[in-house]
Amino acid sequence: MTPLELNQKSKKAQTRQEFWKGVKAELPLLVGVSPFGMIYGVLAIGAGIPTGAAQAMSSVLFAGSAQFIAAQLYGAAAPGFVILLTVAIINLRHALYSASIAPHLLSLRPGWKALLSYLLTDEAYAIAILHYEDGQQTPHKHWYFLGAGLALWLTWQASTAIGILLGAIIPASWSLDFTLALTFIAIVIPTLKDRAAVAAALAAGITAVAAYQLPLKLWLVLAALVGIAAGLLLEKRK
C-alpha cells in the first residue's frame, strides 16, 4: 500500500468510529424518545389522520412536539394556516440550535450542511453540541452528529409505525387521548427552571382557558404570545 492509500484507509476507519460513537451516545435518549413516537402514532390515528400521512409527518416534519400539536389541531378541525403558524412557533427554538451549532459546521460542504440541518432535533443537538464542545480537535465530528441524528431518525420512524398499528387496535374507552396532556406535562416541568419560565407557563395556561371560545383555535397563538410576554417581563426585573 502507498502512504496515500494508508492515509485514506485510516480516515475511513476514523469516520466510521466517529459515526458509531455518535450512535452509541444517542442510545440512552432513544429509550425516552420511543414511547413519544408510539403515542404520536396512536394520537394521529385517533385524530383521523390517514396511516400514510401520519407516518409521512414523522419523516417530513421530524419534530415531536410540533407533530403532537398538529395532530391534535387537525383532529379539532383547525384551519391549515393556524396549524402551520403553531408548528412554526413551536419549532422556532431550532433556530437557537442552528445558531449555536453553525460555527462548528462552517467548513463542511453544502450537502453535509443540508443533511445535518434536517437532522437538527432537540435530542440530536443535545448530543452533538456536547461532542463539538468537548475541547478535543478531531476533524470528523460531523460523522458523530450524523450517527446520533440517524439513530434518532430511525427510532422515530419505527416507533411511529408501532404507534400507528396500536392506534388502529386500541379502543377509545382507554382514554389514550389523555397521553397528549401527560406527554406535555413530562416535557414542560423540566423547563420551569426559574420564576420567569413559571410565569410564562402560568400566563399562557390561564389565557388559553380564558380565551378557549375564540374561533379558529387562535387562542393557542394568543396564549403563547401572552406567556412569552409574561416571561420577558419577569426576567427584566432581575
Added chain:
Amino acid sequence: MKIWLIIVLGGILTYLIRLSFILLFGQMKIPALAQRSLRFIPPAVLSAIIFPELLVQSGQVNLSAGNLRLLAGLVAALVAWRTRNAVLTILAGMGALLALQALL
C-alpha cells in the same frame, strides 16, 4: 388533501428554521429580544395545550374535585417534578385516570 399540504409546508418551514443559521452563519444575527423570547416558547405553548386539556370539559371550565383529568394531571405533574422521568410521568397519569374512573 389538507393534511398533506400541512405536512409539506410544515416540513419546509421546520427545515428552513433548522437550516437558517447553519447556512447564513456570519451574515445574520438573532435580535436580542428574539433570543431572550425563544426559551419561553416551550413552557408557554405546551402549557397553553395542557391547561384546557385538564380544565375544560365539554366547553365549561371545571375546577371541582369531580374533574378526574385535573386530578390525574396533578399526579403526573408531581411525578414529573420529583423524577424528571417522562415514561414514569405518563404511566402515573394514565394509571391515576384509569383508577379514578374505575373507582368513581
